[in-house]
Amino acid sequence: MSAVAALRSFTLRRRLTGVGLLPSLAIALVPSGIAVILAWRGGGAPLDDYLRLMAPLCLSFVLPFVAMFMTLPILGELYEKGAMGYLYTRPAPRWAPLLGLFQGAFLAALPVLLVATLTPALVLMAWAPGPAVLADWFPMVGGVFATLAVGAMVDTAICVLLGAWSRRSIIWALLVLVVWGSVVGNLPGSLRDTSPHRYLVALLRQWTGIGEGVEVRALPPDPDPPSVAASLAVLAGITVACLFLSWRAARRRDIL
Amino acid sequence: MSVPAIRCDGLSRWYGEVQGLSGLSLTIEGGVVGLLGPNGSGKSTFMKLLTGLIRPSRGYVEVFGRRVGPDSHRLFSRIGYSPGEDVHFEGERAIDFLALLARFGGDAPAAAVRRGHQAMEKVGLPEKAEVRLNAMSKGMRQRVKVAQALLFEPELLLLDEPLNGMDPISRRATMRLVREHGERGGTVVFASHVLHEVEAVTSHVVLLHHGRLLAEGRLGEIRELVDRRPRRLRVDCDDPRLVAATLLDEELACGTRFEGDARLELETRTLAPLLARIEELGAAGRIHGLDLEDEGLEGIFDLLVGGDG
Known part of the structure; x- marks a missing residue:
């Protein structure tokens, strides 16, 4: 659909060019900074460091903030300044711009998340005492990135919902993505089962092998981890539900 | 349809x-x-x-x-x-x-x-x-x-x-x-x-x-x-009190104000009949001049807003 594609291109252009990219890029480079410190201090096993520190950091910290920085400024610009009025007075249903925005923000997040996963791996590889075994590294980096990509889909959809629903979307996003997601999702207990983060952690463990050979304190043990299929189904369900609720919210929200 | x-x-x-x-x-x-x-x-x-x-x-x-x-x-x-x-x-x-x-x-x-x-x-x-x-x-x-x-x-x-x-x-x-x-x-x-x-x-x-x-x-x-709402106009005449009494008696004016000895301000809700009567009085030599400003759109708007506001 033309309207979806139009807003997808618009969002991609706005988020990946100019100063709009800087906040998410700064967040994405935090793991690389830590990797430099680890490499400078020396010792340890680089691949273990990557899985023990970088992967949880990317999942719990980089992912939610990148999703927020990619989605909420555009929604804020469209809603708070009344610009959405130009889009909602066109012969396209109200879900079209939201879907386009979701797609654009999701696609824009991917290269930034690739920077967050790949750059620290390259740093650690470069400073590793012996020659790096790429066959060991790239499945790990690929697994982390694939998990983050799935997470970006969910978190972007949540941000679209919050941006379409509330004028205080940043506060809500912090509560939902960081508190409910990263914090609750990392705490042992039954509440964790309600957090999408639990399913992302399950994917991360399955796709990288974390937990089998590496002890990761940042990722508490899950006695009954969901399977990959169940995790993907839950996360896809959350994404679809959020997009549907975004459309409902857009129908109810006044453009003042 | x-x-x-x-x-x-x-x-x-x-x-x-x-x-x-x-x-x-x-x-x-x-x-x-x-x-x-x-x-x-x-x-x-x-x-x-x-x-x-x-x-x-x-x-x-x-x-x-x-x-x-x-x-x-x-x-x-x-x-x-x-x-x-x-x-x-x-x-x-x-x-x-x-x-x-x-x-x-x-x-x-x-x-x-x-x-x-x-x-x-x-x-x-x-x-x-x-x-x-x-x-x-x-x-x-x-x-x-x-x-x-x-x-x-x-x-x-x-x-x-x-x-x-x-x-x-x-x-x-x-x-x-x-x-x-x-x-x-x-x-x-x-x-x-x-x-x-x-x-x-x-x-x-x-x-x-x-x-x-x-x-x-x-x-x-x-x-x-607007014409049915009060409008103001001024007339020049020799005997403003007599003209005012005449127009008030005939219910053509709903308010009057004297401006010196030879000028009268009238308020009316029936502009057209009043103007016709002023013309008659003018022909009889009792009114010498008329000052009726065309209020224009701005005036109409102000009047409507003022009346209901």
Whole structure:
């Protein structure tokens, strides 16, 4: 659909060019900074460091903030300044711009998340005492990135919902993505089962092998981890539900 | 029977405790209609209700016979809307902004760009298509806003204060564009708080004040309405007291005030009969001069607002 594609291109252009990219890029480079410190201090096993520190950091910290920085400024610009009025007075249903925005923000997040996963791996590889075994590294980096990509889909959809629903979307996003997601999702207990983060952690463990050979304190043990299929189904369900609720919210929200 | 372009009944909208529009019932068949009212009178609220951007607290509005709501997007292939707010697509070039909106109408990317250029030509800004919106003057951005409303040659144009910030040449061009749209059989709702702007494009006006419909109709009809309201005029005469007593007795004047020994100010609700009687008194040599200012549109508006406000 033309309207979806139009807003997808618009969002991609706005988020990946100019100063709009800087906040998410700064967040994405935090793991690389830590990797430099680890490499400078020396010792340890680089691949273990990557899985023990970088992967949880990317999942719990980089992912939610990148999703927020990619989605909420555009929604804020469209809603708070009344610009959405130009889009909602066109012969396209109200879900079209939201879907386009979701797609654009999701696609824009991917290269930034690739920077967050790949750059620290390259740093650690470069400073590793012996020659790096790429066959060991790239499945790990690929697994982390694939998990983050799935997470970006969910978190972007949540941000679209919050941006379409509330004028205080940043506060809500912090509560939902960081508190409910990263914090609750990392705490042992039954509440964790309600957090999408639990399913992302399950994917991360399955796709990288974390937990089998590496002890990761940042990722508490899950006695009954969901399977990959169940995790993907839950996360896809959350994404679809959020997009549907975004459309409902857009129908109810006044453009003042 | 043709369907009116716009019909609303009991249309009301509150913003918390603040009343934006109250019980507006109105039918606009077509043509160019001026929506007049001071700032805060409910013009923009009415426009947003017409486009479904806000929901009514009570009542309903129909455009081309269909209720307006959040799912009435199909209507917008027939409506062009230029909001009162500035264009907030900062950093975008005018042509990118227009092409984005054209794609919402179903155009492919190349066709959308072509349509955007055509719209810029319509508003007389073809050479500014590549200029970024935040590098444009307010007047230019206003014209871009009008251009986006014209993208798909809509039947109904809703223009909310379109002349704000425009230079005189742009104003004339935009007013001509509005008149031409009406002459081609389209409908235009032209909201403004400046009466002479509306007078330049139409004689059919809707006056709003404090969210209420103050008057609606042809300017002539509104003048008649005004004529039934107190008007003031001054006459020069030798014996103001006698003239005042005569006109008060005949119930042609409802108030008098003496200005010296040879001048009388009269207040009347029946202007035409009073003028006829003054003419008779003038012929009889009892009145020598008459000072009746044509209040014009501004006066009419002030009078209506003052009377009901």
